[in-house]
Amino acid sequence: xxxxxxxxxxxxxxxxxxxxxxxxxxxxxxxxxxxxxxxxxxxxxxxxxxxxxxxxxxxxxxxxxxxxxxxxxxxxxxxxxxxxxxxxxxxxxxxxxxxxxxxxxxxxxxxxxxxxxxxxxxxxxxxxxxxxxxxxxxxxxxxxxxxxxxxxxxxxxxxxxxxxxxxxxxxxxxxxxxxxxxxxxxxxxxxxxxxxxxxxxxxxxxxxxxxxxxxxxxxxxxxxxxxxxxxxxxxxxxxxxxxxxxxxxxxxxxxxxxxxxxxxxxxxxxxxxxxxxxxxxxxxxxxxxxxxxxxxxxxxxxxxxxxxxxxxxxxxxxxxxxxxxxxxxxxxxxxxxxxxxxxxxxxxxxxxxxxxxxxxxxxxxxxxxxxxxxxxxxxxxxxxxxxxxxxxxxxxxxxxxxxxxxxxxxxxxxxxxxxxxxxxxxxxxxxxxxxxxxxxxxxxxxxxxxxxxxxxxxxxxxxxxxxxxxxxx
Amino acid sequence: xxxxxxxxxxxxxxxxxxxxxxxxxxxxxxxxxxxxxxxxxxxxxxxxxxxxxxxxxxxxxxxxxxxxxxxxxxxxxxxxxxxxxxxxxxxxxxxxxxxxxxxxxxxxxxxxxxxxxxxxxxxxxxxxxxxxxxxxxxxxxxxxxxxxxxxxxxxxxxxxxxxxxxxxxxxxxxxxxxxxxxxxxxxxxxxxxxxxxxxxxxxxxxxxxxxxxxxxxxxxxxxxxxxxxxxxxxxxxxxxxxxxxxxxxxxxxxxxxxxxxxxxxxxxxxxxxxxxxxxxxxxxxxxxxxxxxxxxxxxxxxxxxxxxxxxxxxxxxxxxxxxxxxxxxxxxxxxxxxxxxxxxxxxxxxxxxxxxxxxxxxxxxxxxxxxxxxxxxxxxxxxxxxxxxxxxxxxxxxxxxxxxxxxxxxxxxxxxxxxxxxxxxxxxxxxxxxxxxxxxxxxxxxxxxxxxxxxxxxxxxxxxxxxxxxxxxxxxxxxxxxxxxxxxxxxxxxxxxxxxxxxxxxxxxxx
Numbered sequence: 001x002x003x004x005x006x007x008x009x010x011x012x013x014x015x016x017x018x019x020x021x022x023x024x025x026x027x028x029x030x031x032x033x034x035x036x037x038x039x040x041x042x043x044x045x046x047x048x049x050x051x052x053x054x055x056x057x058x059x060x061x062x063x064x065x066x067x068x069x070x071x072x073x074x075x076x077x078x079x080x081x082x083x084x085x086x087x088x089x090x091x092x093x094x095x096x097x098x099x100x101x102x103x104x105x106x107x108x109x110x111x112x113x114x115x116x117x118x119x120x121x122x123x124x125x126x127x128x129x130x131x132x133x134x135x136x137x138x139x140x141x142x143x144x145x146x147x148x149x150x151x152x153x154x155x156x157x158x159x160x161x162x163x164x165x166x167x168x169x170x171x172x173x174x175x176x177x178x179x180x181x182x183x184x185x186x187x188x189x190x191x192x193x194x195x196x197x198x199x200x201x202x203x204x205x206x207x208x209x210x211x212x213x214x215x216x217x218x219x220x221x222x223x224x225x226x227x228x229x230x231x232x233x234x235x236x237x238x239x240x241x242x243x244x245x246x247x248x249x250x251x252x253x254x255x256x257x258x259x260x261x262x263x264x265x266x267x268x269x270x271x272x273x274x275x276x277x278x279x280x281x282x283x284x285x286x287x288x289x290x291x292x293x294x295x296x297x298x299x300x301x302x303x304x305x306x307x308x309x310x311x312x313x314x315x316x317x318x319x320x321x322x323x324x325x326x327x328x329x330x331x332x333x334x335x336x337x338x339x340x341x342x343x344x345x346x347x348x349x350x351x352x353x354x355x356x357x358x359x360x361x362x363x364x365x366x367x368x369x370x371x372x373x374x375x376x377x378x379x380x381x382x383x384x385x386x387x388x389x390x391x392x393x394x395x396x397x398x399x400x401x402x403x404x405x406x407x408x409x410x411x412x413x414x415x416x417x418x419x420x421x422x423x424x425x426x427x428x429x430x431x432x433x434x435x436x437x438x439x440x441x442x443x444x445x446x447x448x449x450x451x452x453x454x455x456x457x458x459x460x461x462x463x464x465x466x467x468x469x470x471x472x473x
Numbered sequence: 474x475x476x477x478x479x480x481x482x483x484x485x486x487x488x489x490x491x492x493x494x495x496x497x498x499x500x501x502x503x504x505x506x507x508x509x510x511x512x513x514x515x516x517x518x519x520x521x522x523x524x525x526x527x528x529x530x531x532x533x534x535x536x537x538x539x540x541x542x543x544x545x546x547x548x549x550x551x552x553x554x555x556x557x558x559x560x561x562x563x564x565x566x567x568x569x570x571x572x573x574x575x576x577x578x579x580x581x582x583x584x585x586x587x588x589x590x591x592x593x594x595x596x597x598x599x600x601x602x603x604x605x606x607x608x609x610x611x612x613x614x615x616x617x618x619x620x621x622x623x624x625x626x627x628x629x630x631x632x633x634x635x636x637x638x639x640x641x642x643x644x645x646x647x648x649x650x651x652x653x654x655x656x657x658x659x660x661x662x663x664x665x666x667x668x669x670x671x672x673x674x675x676x677x678x679x680x681x682x683x684x685x686x687x688x689x690x691x692x693x694x695x696x697x698x699x700x701x702x703x704x705x706x707x708x709x710x711x712x713x714x715x716x717x718x719x720x721x722x723x724x725x726x727x728x729x730x731x732x733x734x735x736x737x738x739x740x741x742x743x744x745x746x747x748x749x750x751x752x753x754x755x756x757x758x759x760x761x762x763x764x765x766x767x768x769x770x771x772x773x774x775x776x777x778x779x780x781x782x783x784x785x786x787x788x789x790x791x792x793x794x795x796x797x798x799x800x801x802x803x804x805x806x807x808x809x810x811x812x813x814x815x816x817x818x819x820x821x822x823x824x825x826x827x828x829x830x831x832x833x834x835x836x837x838x839x840x841x842x843x844x845x846x847x848x849x850x851x852x853x854x855x856x857x858x859x860x861x862x863x864x865x866x867x868x869x870x871x872x873x874x875x876x877x878x879x880x881x882x883x884x885x886x887x888x889x890x891x892x893x894x895x896x897x898x899x900x901x902x903x904x905x906x907x908x909x910x911x912x913x914x915x916x917x918x919x920x921x922x923x924x925x926x927x928x929x930x931x932x933x934x935x936x937x938x939x940x941x942x943x944x945x946x947x948x949x950x951x952x953x954x955x956x957x958x959x960x961x962x963x964x965x966x967x968x969x970x971x972x973x974x975x976x977x978x979x980x981x982x983x984x
């Protein structure tokens with residue numbers, strides 16, 4: 001370690017510091033709003049840290065790789081966490097309850113996500129994933145009353161533990177074959193090891209894939225998703241859907257790229273199976289959902305299926321367009337999903353009955369801003385032009401065509417066509433005429449929804465600056 | 474810039490319509506009407522500075538400087554996507570049709586829409602803006618964007634102001650067109666990728682993509698993606714099933730726009746993109762396409778004959794009439810293409826008028842069931858006479874626009890394939906049968922006592938004025954179709970030259 005490495009680690013250090021300050025604050029004076037402000041300042045400083053660290057991109061020990069790509073995602077998930085923080089303020093401030101620990105957990109979970117994004121070694125991958133995951137269990141179960149959060153947390157805990165166990169076993173097998181734990185080391189030695197003992201590499205990578213598949217809720221490892229999405233408090237669901245899944249996907253892409261795993265056709269086939277299953281299962285099961293959070297859960301399964309197509313194309317294309325597509329897709333997905341959860345959170349709160357699609361009837365007429373935002377978010381998820389989701393799909397299809405993945409594209413078309421139905425159901429419900437209350441969200445939340453809505457539209461209708469920026473990463 | 478302004482005026486007009494609802498309840502429709510008429514006037518003023526359409530030189534398909542208007546600006550240079558709009562004779566006809574029918578649709582919504590008028594007129598104007606974009610965009614990405622986005626306001630028009638089964642109809646309409654749109658997106662991207670691999674340049678411009686060299690098999694599959702998307706919109710048999718539901722459930726103004734304009738985007742896409750981009754593949758596919766067209770003519774007519782719902786009958790008659798367009802396009806000679814273009818214009822007016830009559834009946838009787846109508850002529854003579862005019866126009870009475878269109882299509886088709894012509898010609902007979910049936914059941918016959926004391930109001934001056942516009946249009950098209958033919962002729966000529974060699978092959982095979 002030298003001095004510049006500390007500069008490279010600025011985001012991680014600032015987040016850790018924020019966590020410590022929060023702990024000290026809790027021991028001195030327990031106050032919810034102070035904790036909120038500290039967290040907000042911490043995230044803002046982290047954003048600054050991420051831009052500061054851009055001048056110090058380098059590998060930090062063998063564990064972490066700080067480069068422009070990972071710093072971009074660090075900023076993205078920090079921004080997403082800020083959004084979650086704003087949404088959390090009302091959710092976790094009922095009178096007389098002490099909820100400061102929530103903010104500590106949030107900061108720790110973001111810290112885990114940042115480590116995960118910057119990991120270049122299996123140890124840091126596991127550390128980041130566990131730090132993020134353990135904090136998330138508690139966040140999901142945070143509401144003291146109510147069975148659904150508890151059920152969700154237990155399901156997530158048990159299945160995550162299984163996933164981690166598989167991941168570890170996979171690491172062990174790969175280590176046995178190559179004697180390496182860093183991605184680059186695996187990339188260098190795996191080919192030789194594969195020639196000696198192909199089963200060890202294959203089985204090991206497959207176990208890793210399964211472990212990560214759980215976290216990304218790819219079919220057939222998706223069983224926990226709807227229950228956890230529904231049970232968790234809405235801001236936490238938003239966090240899980242965007243920050244947690246995004247970070248895990250980045251880790252997977254790095255592992256896949258740097259470990260040069262795309263050269264093994266067996267693994268690619270496994271990814272194809274996961275992608276096809278996710279696109280079909282996700283879209284199909286979303287059709288019959290009545291609860292909007294469950295609907296979004298299944299929709300996210302499908303979306304990560306689409307995104308996998310890009311990773312599969314790595315075997316045919318150079319990494320430039322691939323990482324550009326992943327960046328655009330994850331950004332678009334994050335912004336869109338956050339918009340959807342922001343609206344669900346402000347409109348429905350934590351009342352399960354209000355989260356039914358039928359409870360959104362008439363929203364257009366009593367809360368036009370929120371309804372417009374949710375409409376645009378749904379259109380973006382469905383991939384309609386002028387929204388960010390369309391440009392994201394544009395990237396996926398372009399990559400797919402250039403790598404001749406016609407079968408996957410056919411499934412993508414079928415999946416998207418099915419998807420339009422359930423996204424439209426939400427819009428249709430909102431456009432119905434009903435009597436309703438005219439209650440409105442607070443100004444901060446309104447501003448947030450407006451900003452998210454604008455970013456979906458800007459990303460979709462004028463993507464050139466962002467594409468140019470991403471291309472330069 | 475003129476073309477950009479045309480679209481922007483409509484988009485801003487939509488916002489104004491929403492805002493104007495705060496001033497008064499009747500304001501939105503006036504604002505919307507003013508906006509559309511202003512748009513039309515603006516276009517006509519800009520055109521007056523151009524050479525007479527009849528003296529147009531033939532625009533060279535792949536040279537934008539020979540077109541009437543051309544506009545290009547960067548949009549997403551990373552992928553060679555630009556905002557490229559251009560206007561030639563055919564797109565000009567379609568743009569004029571769109572704006573005129575847009576004004577008619579607003580007139581149709583005058584009393585029909587009772588709730589959320591501002592938002593309705595806004596959706597109407599926005600969908601017109603989208604359609605204008607479709608007719609003018611010559612960057613394939615921009616075209617796709619307009620193609621998809623114009624559906625969203627249409628979806629809202631059906632879903633919010635539609636009739637009893639609107640949710641189902643709106644959903645079906647949207648899914649059919651979106652799913653086929655995705656196929657087109659993949660085709661567009663595949664075409665661009667083929668061009669990129671050959672030239673190393675990313676471009677979505679129509680002018681650059683014409684003459685893209687590709688293997689026959691590749692061209693066939695890519696062409697099929699375009700074909701399906703356009704035929705679903707047209708709609709051609711067997712992709713027509715969304716149409717009867719959407720047309721029947723939409724509010725009157727929505728039906729007018731759907732039948733009058735939106736269907737034409739499919740035909741326009743075939744003429745502009747599906748055939749010229751892949752001349753050989755498309756013309757090798759002309760027999761299946763013509764068979765689908767003939768099947769549509771007959772099948773649509775048979776189903777129309779069996780309907781009891783006034784609007785549904787007209788909807789199925791559209792399937793039949795659009796079959797002629799498909800036939801005309803894939804016969805791909807000048808006569809038949811002229812007929813297809815003529816049919817697009819004439820059908821736009823005749824169907825729009827019939828849907829307006831259907832809407833007026835529903836507004837007065839609160840039913841569309843023809844079994845409950847009878848002898849309405851006696852109570853509403855003006856409406857009856859108007860209906861009679863458009864019914865005979867629709868069945869192809871000589872002297873009116875539709876006759877010219879269908880006659881030209883059959884004439885052109887006869888040179889290509891006699892048997893398909895024979896089958897398609899039966900559509901004229903069945904057309905007469907269902908059209909007259911419509912008239913008999915609703916306006917003639919014994920007076921249904923149910924309506925005797927219902928206080929039915931005949932067409933007023935606003936309705937008569939609207940109808941008169943369409944009547945004059947059809948009569949002019951029927952007696953003096955030359956201006957339309959002249960506007961389309963140079964474009965068709967250059968398209969035929971572009972695809973010249975394969976056409977000869979097809980003709981030879983046919984004979």
